[in-house]
Amino acid sequence: METRTVPRIVTSRITAYDDSHTIERFLATGGYDGLRKALSMTPEQVQAEVLTSNLLGRGGAGFEAGKKWSMMRKAPTRYLVINGDESEPATFKDHMLVEGDPNQLVEGTIISAYAIQACQAFIYLRGEFALGLERVQQAVNDAYRNGALGEDIFGSGFSLDIVVQPGAGAYICGEETALLESLEGRRGMPRIKPPYFPAAMGLYGEPTIVNNVETMANMPWIISNGGAAFAALGAGRSTGTRIFALSGHVNNPANYEVEMVKTTFRNLIYDEGLGGGIRGGKELKCFVPGGASAPWFGPQHLDLPLGQDEVGKSNGVLPGGGGSMLGSGSIVVMDQDTDVVRAAWRLARFFARESCGKCTPCREGTSWLDKVMKRIVDGHGRPGDLELLRDVCDNIAPGLAFPYAMTTICFLGPSAAMPIMSALTMFPEEFERRVGSAPAGSLPGKPETAGVV
Amino acid sequence: MPTKPTVETFTITVDGREVEAEKGEMIIAAAERGGTYIPRFCWHPRMKPVGMCRMCVVDVKGPRGWGLVPACYVPVGPNMEVNTQSPRVKKAQDGILELLLINHPLDCPVCDKGGECPLQDHTLAFGPGETRMAEEKRHFEKPIPISDLVLLDRERCIMCARCTRFADEVAGDPFIQIIDRGNGSQINVFPDEPFASYFSGNTVQICPVGALTASPYRFKARPWDLDQVESTCTVCAVGCRVALQSSSNRLTRMLGLDSEPVNHGWLCDKGRFSIDAVNSENRLSTPLVRRDGELVEASWGEALDAAAAGLRAARDLHGPSTLAVLGGARLADEDAYAWAKLAKGVLGTDNVDCQMGDGLPAEVVLGLPRATIEDATWADTVILLAPDLKEELPVLHLRLREAARDHGVAIIELSSRATGLTVDAKASLRHQPGWAPAVMAALLAEGDPTESVAGVAPEALQRARRLLAPDRSVVVVLGRGSLAESAEPTVQAALALHRARPSATFLPALRRGNVNGALELGLAPGLLPGATSLADGATRFAEAWGSVPGARGLDTTAALAEAADGRLHGLVLLGADPLTDHPDRWLARRGLSGAGFVVAVDAFRTPSVEQADVVLPVAIWGERPGTTTNIEGRVTRLGQKVVPPGVAWADWMVASELAFALDADLGLESLAGIATEIERLAPSRAGLTPARIDDRAARDGLVVPLATADAPPVPGEIEANDDPGVAAVQGHVETGAPAGVGPDTGGEPGGPVAAPSSAPAPARVRPPAPSPAAGVKTDAYKLRLVSSRTLYDAGTIVQESGALAKLAATPALHVHPSDINRFSLGDGGLVRVTSSRSVATLTVMADPTLPRGACWLAFNLGSPGAADLIDANEPITDLAVESA
Amino acid sequence: MSRLAPEFEKRAVDLMALYPQPRSALLPLLHVLQEQDGYLSEDGMEHVAELVGLLPAEVLSVASFYDMFHTEPVGRYLVGICTNIACMLDGAEELLHHAEQRLGIKHGATTPDGLFTLEEVECVAHCNKAPCAQVNYRYFGPLADDDFDQLIDDLAAGALADQVPSHGTLIRVRREGSLRVAPERIAEERAIVTGQIADRAAGAAAAKKATEEAEAKRQADEAKAGAEEKKES
Numbered sequence A: 001m002e003t004r005t006v007p008r009i010v011t012s013r014i015t016a017y018d019d020s021h022t023i024e025r026f027l028a029t030g031g032y033d034g035l036r037k038a039l040s041m042t043p044e045q046v047q048a049e050v051l052t053s054n055l056l057g058r059g060g061a062g063f064e065a066g067k068k069w070s071m072m073r074k075a076p077t078r079y080l081v082i083n084g085d086e087s088e089p090a091t092f093k094d095h096m097l098v099e100g101d102p103n104q105l106v107e108g109t110i111i112s113a114y115a116i117q118a119c120q121a122f123i124y125l126r127g128e129f130a131l132g133l134e135r136v137q138q139a140v141n142d143a144y145r146n147g148a149l150g151e152d153i154f155g156s157g158f159s160l161d162i163v164v165q166p167g168a169g170a171y172i173c174g175e176e177t178a179l180l181e182s183l184e185g186r187r188g189m190p191r192i193k194p195p196y197f198p199a200a201m202g203l204y205g206e207p208t209i210v211n212n213v214e215t216m217a218n219m220p221w222i223i224s225n226g227g228a229a230f231a232a233l234g235a236g237r238s239t240g241t242r243i244f245a246l247s248g249h250v251n252n253p254a255n256y257e258v259e260m261v262k263t264t265f266r267n268l269i270y271d272e273g274l275g276g277g278i279r280g281g282k283e284l285k286c287f288v289p290g291g292a293s294a295p296w297f298g299p300q301h302l303d304l305p306l307g308q309d310e311v312g313k314s315n316g317v318l319p320g321g322g323g324s325m326l327g328s329g330s331i332v333v334m335d336q337d338t339d340v341v342r343a344a345w346r347l348a349r350f351f352a353r354e355s356c357g358k359c360t361p362c363r364e365g366t367s368w369l370d371k372v373m374k375r376i377v378d379g380h381g382r383p384g385d386l387e388l389l390r391d392v393c394d395n396i397a398p399g400l401a402f403p404y405a406m407t408t409i410c411f412l413g414p415s416a417a418m419p420i421m422s423a424l425t426m427f428p429e430e431f432e433r434r435v436g437s438a439p440a441g442s443l444p445g446k447p448e449t450a451g452v453v
Numbered sequence B: 001m002p003t004k005p006t007v008e009t010f011t012i013t014v015d016g017r018e019v020e021a022e023k024g025e026m027i028i029a030a031a032e033r034g035g036t037y038i039p040r041f042c043w044h045p046r047m048k049p050v051g052m053c054r055m056c057v058v059d060v061k062g063p064r065g066w067g068l069v070p071a072c073y074v075p076v077g078p079n080m081e082v083n084t085q086s087p088r089v090k091k092a093q094d095g096i097l098e099l100l101l102i103n104h105p106l107d108c109p110v111c112d113k114g115g116e117c118p119l120q121d122h123t124l125a126f127g128p129g130e131t132r133m134a135e136e137k138r139h140f141e142k143p144i145p146i147s148d149l150v151l152l153d154r155e156r157c158i159m160c161a162r163c164t165r166f167a168d169e170v171a172g173d174p175f176i177q178i179i180d181r182g183n184g185s186q187i188n189v190f191p192d193e194p195f196a197s198y199f200s201g202n203t204v205q206i207c208p209v210g211a212l213t214a215s216p217y218r219f220k221a222r223p224w225d226l227d228q229v230e231s232t233c234t235v236c237a238v239g240c241r242v243a244l245q246s247s248s249n250r251l252t253r254m255l256g257l258d259s260e261p262v263n264h265g266w267l268c269d270k271g272r273f274s275i276d277a278v279n280s281e282n283r284l285s286t287p288l289v290r291r292d293g294e295l296v297e298a299s300w301g302e303a304l305d306a307a308a309a310g311l312r313a314a315r316d317l318h319g320p321s322t323l324a325v326l327g328g329a330r331l332a333d334e335d336a337y338a339w340a341k342l343a344k345g346v347l348g349t350d351n352v353d354c355q356m357g358d359g360l361p362a363e364v365v366l367g368l369p370r371a372t373i374e375d376a377t378w379a380d381t382v383i384l385l386a387p388d389l390k391e392e393l394p395v396l397h398l399r400l401r402e403a404a405r406d407h408g409v410a411i412i413e414l415s416s417r418a419t420g421l422t423v424d425a426k427a428s429l430r431h432q433p434g435w436a437p438a439v440m441a442a443l444l445a446e447g448d449p450t451e452s453v454a455g456v457a458p459e460a461l462q463r464a465r466r467l468l469a470p471d472r473s474v475v476v477v478l479g480r481g482s483l484a485e486s487a488e489p490t491v492q493a494a495l496a497l498h499r500a501r502p503s504a505t506f507l508p509a510l511r512r513g514n515v516n517g518a519l520e521l522g523l524a525p526g527l528l529p530g531a532t533s534l535a536d537g538a539t540r541f542a543e544a545w546g547s548v549p550g551a552r553g554l555d556t557t558a559a560l561a562e563a564a565d566g567r568l569h570g571l572v573l574l575g576a577d578p579l580t581d582h583p584d585r586w587l588a589r590r591g592l593s594g595a596g597f598v599v600a601v602d603a604f605r606t607p608s609v610e611q612a613d614v615v616l617p618v619a620i621w622g623e624r625p626g627t628t629t630n631i632e633g634r635v636t637r638l639g640q641k642v643v644p645p646g647v648a649w650a651d652w653m654v655a656s657e658l659a660f661a662l663d664a665d666l667g668l669e670s671l672a673g674i675a676t677e678i679e680r681l682a683p684s685r686a687g688l689t690p691a692r693i694d695d696r697a698a699r700d701g702l703v704v705p706l707a708t709a710d711a712p713p714v715p716g717e718i719e720a721n722d723d724p725g726v727a728a729v730q731g732h733v734e735t736g737a738p739a740g741v742g743p744d745t746g747g748e749p750g751g752p753v754a755a756p757s758s759a760p761a762p763a764r765v766r767p768p769a770p771s772p773a774a775g776v777k778t779d780a781y782k783l784r785l786v787s788s789r790t791l792y793d794a795g796t797i798v799q800e801s802g803a804l805a806k807l808a809a810t811p812a813l814h815v816h817p818s819d820i821n822r823f824s825l826g827d828g829g830l831v832r833v834t835s836s837r838s839v840a841t842l843t844v845m846a847d848p849t850l851p852r853g854a855c856w857l858a859f860n861l862g863s864p865g866a867a868d869l870i871d872a873n874e875p876i877t878d879l880a881v882e883s884a
Numbered sequence C: 001m002s003r004l005a006p007e008f009e010k011r012a013v014d015l016m017a018l019y020p021q022p023r024s025a026l027l028p029l030l031h032v033l034q035e036q037d038g039y040l041s042e043d044g045m046e047h048v049a050e051l052v053g054l055l056p057a058e059v060l061s062v063a064s065f066y067d068m069f070h071t072e073p074v075g076r077y078l079v080g081i082c083t084n085i086a087c088m089l090d091g092a093e094e095l096l097h098h099a100e101q102r103l104g105i106k107h108g109a110t111t112p113d114g115l116f117t118l119e120e121v122e123c124v125a126h127c128n129k130a131p132c133a134q135v136n137y138r139y140f141g142p143l144a145d146d147d148f149d150q151l152i153d154d155l156a157a158g159a160l161a162d163q164v165p166s167h168g169t170l171i172r173v174r175r176e177g178s179l180r181v182a183p184e185r186i187a188e189e190r191a192i193v194t195g196q197i198a199d200r201a202a203g204a205a206a207a208k209k210a211t212e213e214a215e216a217k218r219q220a221d222e223a224k225a226g227a228e229e230k231k232e233s
């Protein structure tokens, strides 16, 4: 890898100081500088900077933050909601950000609220983040004390309140419309689109921007240094740096902020100072490239750059074709001895447990997949089970391709099919061994078109 | 401003066929109108889409090629192309059905829904073969009661959320909820808080599987035994369209039909489950005659002779003005007309009143410009000058609730107590009982209100006044908010509004099934059929009937007073029970015992029937065809499904035969004949021939008076009903009676349209002029009584409908908490109340929704009750209270 | 158990005031109720329902959706062992088995002394410390079997009382900020400000356009010059 210095954009304090979460450290290290600068600009100018940076949302879908803001319905009452529900298995970057640098998150939130002229902002944090909730609440209190929140922020005439909202244990509340339902005091069940596109019809039916914690954490730097400086990092559509949460069979499981595209999966897993290679010097069997919902990759994908399109448009493993995704930015490494059937089952079970139950294919399909997989794992597989798995997966995500088509309301359903279809396609013999006989039958072909919109 | 949107239409293509679609409409609805049924479970045409079941996926051509979309929440677009039959759609539907079935028990043979179950039907029509699920199914405890009327089998549930959405969105009673998450989700109630909704039966009807069943229907009948007729529910005057089903000459089920102008498919539980009253063992099945003080069975001949003899003697000895015919608000239109003709044309008395002193003067009801339900639901402002509609006209309550929530209709409520619509009202003017005219005057006055009026704060008046800006359309729902005060305050408030705002229209909130038809057809003092005054119609009707009374007669209260004083010598009760229904029971009791000779024409042995000298048994709903008229003046057909018990007859036949026994001939021989005579003579019904009512295009009924006598039938038809129970047997639906079963087979559908009478029609009755009267000052040492009805009561219909009987509450005196303190009463303690009529001991209940100084007691929950305390001659009822 | 005690009710009322619609405070209110009793009692849910203006059934419907809310009492310490993929790859299933042995209960159960409830949980976002556990949502890991035993001993001895409050207490930092947002008021203000900003922006845009045009012209000239240079080299 070349040796140019890449700035730490969101983890600079966390990596340098033990007390990175305190307001004192924050203020001593440029805290609120971005906010002060933003308030000296017009909201349109702030939006323009973010558009220039081409910052992609860090929550999973990877939509350009500036573009999303510009699509907001023009109504007087608008809301900003920060998505800190991080529950995607093996994703722990937001957890670090809220515990390690809560003031940065609050600053980014105020900047964004100013840019979109929100009436109120909510930081919805996963309920299990007890320490994170305390630290972000403290950061909000400190912001009030320092004049960064409340009436007439820093004398700019702009006023804002932020409410820290605890979730209560439901992965689906990370899905933005489910999150809004939850924030309205309801069961976190995703809304149907149309008509509930948050930017048009969000919280209480008003236009609402939902952005991820890490997306917000980038804002102070982008405003301080300019969108162009951010866009100068990375390549193509994937600009700047991004945190990748590395776990599984690597020597140094941790979060790493690296430059996008300029870094590859191989760098991340094997480089010194990063993953440091597979534990015990073993071989890589496969890895999950972007959160539990992502189709898996094998050793042949190691040299793909960490970029949205680079991964999305790659040649992946799904029977229906297509690549995979960086999703929530978490990479789970499995070594040569991993029982991939068990690993795939464990993820399938996660989705079955977390299905909200609103739509039939997800409510019934995920738990059926869980049951069949469990049976196979326990050695009670039957001939025909693999065909059944493929067919049930196909009924949830018709075509079994990436990007997914789906018969469900949201992406949770197809997510359950991805680990199963990945493992089954990459390692069919491990399944066949367990169901006794190897069934014949081909996989469904590539579909002509996308699915449910 | 809520105006019914005018629809923009465009063309879409469904399976290659062009369909006219309305902007904003969902694909599923447009396709269905075009004749393509897209399978669905969660979507219901009367609720907002949720997209849960995913059964409705179709292929739609978009900019990026064909794609699967759910038809239930994707709106149509111009030139949209839809394919409901592509292999991909079939595969997806098979997949969904398989997933719905993996946890569904296969107990169809013993399921109440078996035979009319969309899941079963779709599985046959669209689904895969046998199950591939090897694992155990989801288990729940088998049917659990979630209320006195509804049972829930969670294993059968497919999580479409129709029931919970209905309870929340439509009824506003979200007692049932989805509990738990994901595959473990279940429908349930909070522990010890049952699904106590007046509308719970609708969830049973719309549940697409057998998960929700009605305890009154359970196992009574199998869907395939049932054939059905269309009819109208006459338990109250909203006039919901229904399908009546029977098995072995017993009514087994009543289902709501979707009538666009009226009930949208919904029914209240009282209507739905009161078919048990029709089947009741306690129905009168044979005539009775009093002999030696006892009512004993008699033949029709004996009974009619006895009745005729008694009435003739009274008339001949004391004159026709000593006769009275009271009641008739539950008759069919034809019956009401026949009785009006008998009373006014043959007996010669104008002491005729279908109301029991608990309604409004006929001239007010008929004279004020009439609104339809639809007018109310699209008005800018609706004024409620009425009792709690949720208790008295429940489905009208639903329609107005929807109007307030979804159309933004502003509701102004003038009442002395909170009602079911209070939460949806833009202004609730809670006034002291008896002071409605003063509040109305303040609303209509010029300048800003500065002081409270009868307990209503100036700000509230101001808010309400803004909602009455001159450019806003206004509909008034008008009824008796309290039976403990005279009708006068309500009438004066309404007349004042009418004078100040002639464009305002009125929807009468009178409760009994066909009270509107009975009033219009002449069962009221001073009126003749066709909303005609005695004076205006005298010539026409004297010519047709032979004679009409010369002067205006007495209403029910006045007639009872005459009787009490021994001056009424012959009394006919037409399904009337003054002892239960008249606000002044003391007067009713004295009236009945003072009346010289009493004939009761009824279906039950009510307390008043027990006092009669001759009892004539009659048919009720489900047992006779005919027409009925709802609050709007909408005339619809009643269907006959079973035959009446014993030798009971239709009321018009009783009238006709009694006339013969009195040596007169009404000239009425068939329902069609009566309808034709009504059309010819009653000006408000000109053009309404039997053939027109039978026109398929008039399935929602026709509102009288028709726009012009020969206008084309009002378009609009009953929407294809989403309910499987109805759809599955739609082929059997008939209008009117099965041939040869009933006393009459109705008109001839499609027959020639009779020409309207050429004689000049008399003018429609006019409302009286207002005569403002001040309210009666409150007495600080007393509590002023407000009294109104509750849906479930001690009345015959509820008490004869097994499942409903126990739902009637025990009466309690509701008192504002501050008055509880003021009079040192205890919440839950006993209080002794004294009115000018009597003394009663009651339980006290705190009720902060009352104005101070007022108290509320249900009217109809038995004795001692409000009727024991009310003096019909007093404008208000004040009670002295002391802790007992 | 019971309805909210006055000080808890006060907190509940304050929380509701933070939102444009009181129902939004439902999850925080249920956390407050759980803090009081350690779980959600029927009486408590009824009280919360009254406060936010819902039926108890609606509150139960919401509460039962979320894993963190318990409608039955649980132990003072709710010990959750993650067995999701990252932890599983690092021996979480073995740790769970050990925990069951150590506490003498199956997961899902509570020790007879009411001190510990053991749960198998989904990923707690602590995967770099796999296998890991949470105790009342405070995280520990990586945990070898004896680390786990030590943790249990410390908890039982009260040695971690500061770090791990008893079950139900989630956020010990109280909100101190003061702006209570009435969305209509803010919306009105925003509309005015947006108008002013639009005016300003229009002015700025015009100025910017002028500079940009000048700049573009300059760049074009430069580029022309540059292109000529390149051609030469």
Ligand SMILES: Cc1cc2nc3c(=O)[nH]c(=O)nc-3n(C[C@H](O)[C@H](O)[C@H](O)COP(=O)(O)O)c2cc1C
Pocket: A056, A057, A058, A059, A060, A061, A062, A063, A065, A083, A084, A085, A086, A087, A088, A171, A172, A173, A174, A175, A176, A177, A210, A211, A212, A213, A215, A410, A411, A412
């Ligand atoms: C099942 C599901 C779970 C999700 N979980 C999260 C989450 O935990 N955190 C998050 O930021 N986004 C999550 N998302 C993505 C959000 O819906 C949304 O795209 C994101 O919050 C937008 O923020 P961004 O534009 O800043 O990325 C999830 C999406 C789905 C379908």
Ligand code: SF4
Pocket: B156, B157, B158, B159, B160, B161, B162, B163, B164, B187, B206, B207, B208, B209, B211, B212
């Ligand atoms: S009980 Fe019936 S109506 Fe209710 S969700 Fe289940 S299937 Fe649907």
Ligand code: FES
Pocket: B039, B040, B041, B042, B043, B050, B051, B052, B053, B054, B055, B056, B057, B070, B071, B072, B073
């Ligand atoms: S009918 Fe469309 S999803 Fe159920």
